Amino acid sequence: xxxxxxxxxxxxxxxxxxxxxxxxxxxxxxxxxxxxxxxxxxxxxxxxxxxxxxxxxxxxxxxxxxxxxxxxxxxxxxxxxxxxxxxxxxxxxxxxxxxxxxxxxxxxxxxxxxxxxxxxxxxxxxxxxxxxxxxxxxxxxxxxxxxxxxxxxxxxxxxxxxxxxxxxxxxxxxxxxxxxxxxxxxxxxxxxxxxxxxxxxxxxxxxxxxxxxxxxxxxxxxxxxxxxxxxxxxxxxxxxxxxxxxxxxxxxxxxxxxxxxxxxxxxxxxxxxxxxxxxxxxxxxxxxxx
Ligand SMILES: [Zn+2]
Numbered sequence: 001x002x003x004x005x006x007x008x009x010x011x012x013x014x015x016x017x018x019x020x021x022x023x024x025x026x027x028x029x030x031x032x033x034x035x036x037x038x039x040x041x042x043x044x045x046x047x048x049x050x051x052x053x054x055x056x057x058x059x060x061x062x063x064x065x066x067x068x069x070x071x072x073x074x075x076x077x078x079x080x081x082x083x084x085x086x087x088x089x090x091x092x093x094x095x096x097x098x099x100x101x102x103x104x105x106x107x108x109x110x111x112x113x114x115x116x117x118x119x120x121x122x123x124x125x126x127x128x129x130x131x132x133x134x135x136x137x138x139x140x141x142x143x144x145x146x147x148x149x150x151x152x153x154x155x156x157x158x159x160x161x162x163x164x165x166x167x168x169x170x171x172x173x174x175x176x177x178x179x180x181x182x183x184x185x186x187x188x189x190x191x192x193x194x195x196x197x198x199x200x201x202x203x204x205x206x207x208x209x210x211x212x213x214x215x216x217x218x219x220x221x222x223x224x225x226x227x228x229x230x231x232x233x234x235x236x237x238x239x240x241x242x243x244x245x246x247x248x249x250x251x252x253x254x255x256x257x258x259x260x261x262x263x264x265x266x267x268x269x270x271x272x273x274x275x276x277x278x279x280x281x282x283x284x285x286x287x288x289x290x
Contacts, residue, residue: 001260003033003252008282010036010270011248012208012227013080013124013160013191017044018065020234025245026069026077032249036270036282039066040080040124040160044235048090052106055083059114066289076282079120079289083107085127085162088144089137097140104144112151121278121289123152124160125191131164146177153183158277160189160208168201175203187277192231199223206277211247216255220265225273 003009011029014037016022026037041062049055059081066077083104091100114120126148128141152159161174175185185204193207196218208227209215219226228251230243252270256263274282 001256001263003249003256004263006283007252007263007266008035008270008274009033009249009252009266010038010227010274010282011211011230011232011245012038012189012269013040013229014038014232014245015040015042015044015234016062016065016069016232016245017042017234018061019044020236021245022065022234023068023072025232025234026073026075029245029249030073030075032246033253034075034246034249036076036078036274037069037245038078038080038121038229039069041082042084042125042233043087046237048094049083049087049103049107050091050094052103052110055103055107055110059110059120063119076285077289078122078278079114080122080124080160081111081114081120082123082126082148082160083111084125085141085144086129088141089129089133092137092140097136101140101144105147108144108148108151112155115155115157119289120157121280122158122160122189123148123155124158124189125162126152126159127162128164130162146181149178149183149188150181152187153181158187158189158206159183160191161205162191165195166190166193166197166205167195168197168203171197171201171203171205175205178205186225189227189277191229206273211243211251213251213254216251220255220262220268222268224268225276226269227273227277228269 189206191208211228232245
């Protein structure tokens with residue numbers, strides 16, 4: 001049994017790079033039945049970003065790559081832009097901490113403008129390093145994180161969060177940060193969720209689960225909203241560091257093959273959650289950014 005023709009197949013968080021597989025990875029995704037990519041900016045050059053201008057270039061290069069995917073494949077691309085939170089640590093080594101915070105905040109303003117201009121659908125990844133850093137770095141990251149949530153609220157869009165693994169207490173903490181600036185928890189997505197915290201323990205935050213087979217099977221019955229993602233890195237220096245971009249459509253196909261009765265559950269991450277969190281309907285075939 002093939003994937004239903006009217007079912008979008010969405011990878012909610014991936015990275016592509018002009019120096020990696022790029023369009024070829026998107027072709028692979030499409031060949032397996034994938035239809036929609038939420039493409040998130042990242043620093044593929046591995047050099048510290050020193051100015052807002054560097055982020056502008058990064059966003060523009062990603063937008064150009066999204067354009068090549070749209071021309072060369074049937075995949076719809078939804079851009080997500082922000083200064084990656086771990087960049088803060090690297091920029092601080094190069095410029096000092098106050099200047100690094102200023103670069104991140106300037107890049108967040110830029111990201112907000114891109115959303116308001118409909119060149120991107122969300123602010124992400126924002127948050128904090130997922131590993132321990134010096135206390136002054138950690139405090140600065142929290143300041144920038146709060147600013148990021150405020151920019152999302154001002155731009156009326158979701159914020160996609162990068163952080164350590166969250167338990168119920170962690171989810172509550174992020175929800176509190178969002179509430180303090182007026183950003184609804186339902187428009188805050190915890191990306192790279194790899195532990196299943198029951199819905200009641202997520203404080204309204206939306207998990208984007210890593211598309212591991214066991215996770216997909218565990219969360220399939222959960223009510224919306226939640227997503228599936230690969231966090232594909234497209235980094236030739238780290239092949240196999242994360243899941244391949246073809247993973248989400250392969251999981252969807254396996255489910256349709258093994259449990260045809262469950263196929264409608266896939267509408268939760270691929271249709272209903274996109275509607276609820278992003279406010280658009282992925283079945284209408286239109287793109288919302290670029
Ligand atoms: Zn990522």
